[in-house]
Amino acid sequence: MAISETDLIHLRRAVELAREAADSGDGPFGSVLVDAGGVERFADRNREASTGDATRHPEFEIARWAVANLTPEERAAATVYTSGEHCAMCSAAHAWVGLGRIAYVASSEQISGWRAAAGSAPSAVAPLPITTVAPALVVDGPVDELVPEVRALIVRAAQQG
Secondary structure, three states, X not given: OOOOHHXXXXXXXXXXXXXXXXXXXXXXXXEXXXXXXXOEEEEEEOOHHHHOOOOOXXXXXXXXXXXXXXXXXXXXXXXXXXXXXXXXXXHHHHHHHOOOOEEEEEOHHHHHHHHHHOOOOOOOOOOOOHHHHOOOOOEEOOOOOOHHHHHHHHHHHHHHO
């Protein structure tokens, strides 16, 4: 599926949340859950550093929220918009709870490359594509026009350590 103008609106919101996370000292990631009618239902940002909990990724929080607040049919019809491709943990959570489409700005491969070039140590978890972890998920990304913004946030965070 091609990225639409509506998708870009939600992806820009995810990037804003990523910027908010970075400005707060957390990893620069943000995500938005949008229902089938185009209404934002839940949004969050990375909170790993501020909580000391490495599982506090926004995509994982979306999965938790969706189970508590949406029917299985609503989850399947929803789209998750995110600044960076889901990690393996978040990809699995997304699939396990039956969420629908994912649209992301920057890929795991891009993010890993930017981090390495900025001098960051490798992640404790392999940067796998979403569909390697959950092959049946519908995924769109990267979104080239927003990649430079996410790249700048990733590089800034990597350089700050």
